[in-house]
Amino acid sequence: MGKIVTVTLNPAIDKTVTLPRLEPGCVNRIHQVRTDPGGKGINVARALHQWGADVTATGFNGGWTGKWLESYLQQEGITHHLVPLPGDTRMNWKLMETETDRVTDINEPGFRVTEKALILLEIQLSEVLEGAKAVVFAGSLPDGVSEDVYQRLIDLAQKKQVPVFVDTEGVPFQKCMEQAPFAVKPNMDEVSKWMGFKIEKEEDIRRAGHCLLDKGVKVAVISMGEQGAWFFMKEQQFRTVPVSIHHAHPVGAGDAMVAGLLYGMSSGWNWKKTARFATAAGTVAASYPGTQFGSLEEVEAVAPQVQLIE
Ligand SMILES: Nc1ncnc2c1ncn2[C@@H]1O[C@H](COP(=O)(O)OP(=O)(O)OP(=O)(O)O)[C@@H](O)[C@H]1O
């Protein structure tokens, strides 16, 4: 299958708290709390590792929260090379309201990255990318790095002919697009920001998909939560419809989908099989509280139930 590399410049610890209803301006009492490692690339690595893939997690890490994250990766046996920083890895809060099933994300900005640490990351990444089957750049940027930092790192991977997957948003996403990555997976909000208008209708989604392909992307996946995802490749386009679940916990579903795409691609599957698997991976992740991904057997059991519409 070959090694897959993930890059998380802004990892996190996810605190998922459950309460009946969020009352702004009042004392809110939490009913349940769980702590998971987080950050989009870290999540992709966790899912791939759980499915038995060869994955290496890279990025930055720091402070006491960073120690917690590192010991988690160590314990799980996930190969990692995280450049240490003086600040703390951020803590992101996911508020789940049981009365409405509403989820609110409150994400910290993250630590400050020094130029020295960035150079160290480039050196490490350059070594780790040797012989890699694919690399994914995922998540927001921490303080101290310029908005074109992903471009700099993507360039490293492209010079080594390693296919690049991107999952980020806003200006960093725009900048990544200038490098024509191999694959991108924006959700509806993210692709709307890139297109400059709110995308809702199918014809707008198709237009966005074609715009992404026109920029040189080979695989553009636009995810739509419980409504599934659109897959755009030059020679074929289709939509997947996931199985429905009660009480979704959507945090990390997109990361599971990216992991599914990487898993399918590096297993040499065709795009339809890969799309079913990736869609199912998102659904399985959404069926678990916090950021959890489910086993390979679970995803494989759900994949055949994913509908494909051409
Ligand atoms: N409620 C749900 N029911 C079934 N499948 C879901 C649900 N939510 C997500 N999924 C699956 O996961 C995929 C990715 O979800 P989504 O579009 O929410 O990603 P995202 O916005 O990038 O998520 P995040 O940033 O929280 O990881 C969907 O295309 C779908 O296959």
Ligand SMILES: O=P(O)(O)OC[C@@]1(O)O[C@H](CO)[C@@H](O)[C@@H]1O
């Ligand atoms: O602030 P970013 O980097 O955009 O997103 C970070 C994050 O919300 O994404 C993951 C879910 O996709 C979580 O584990 C994490 O907290």
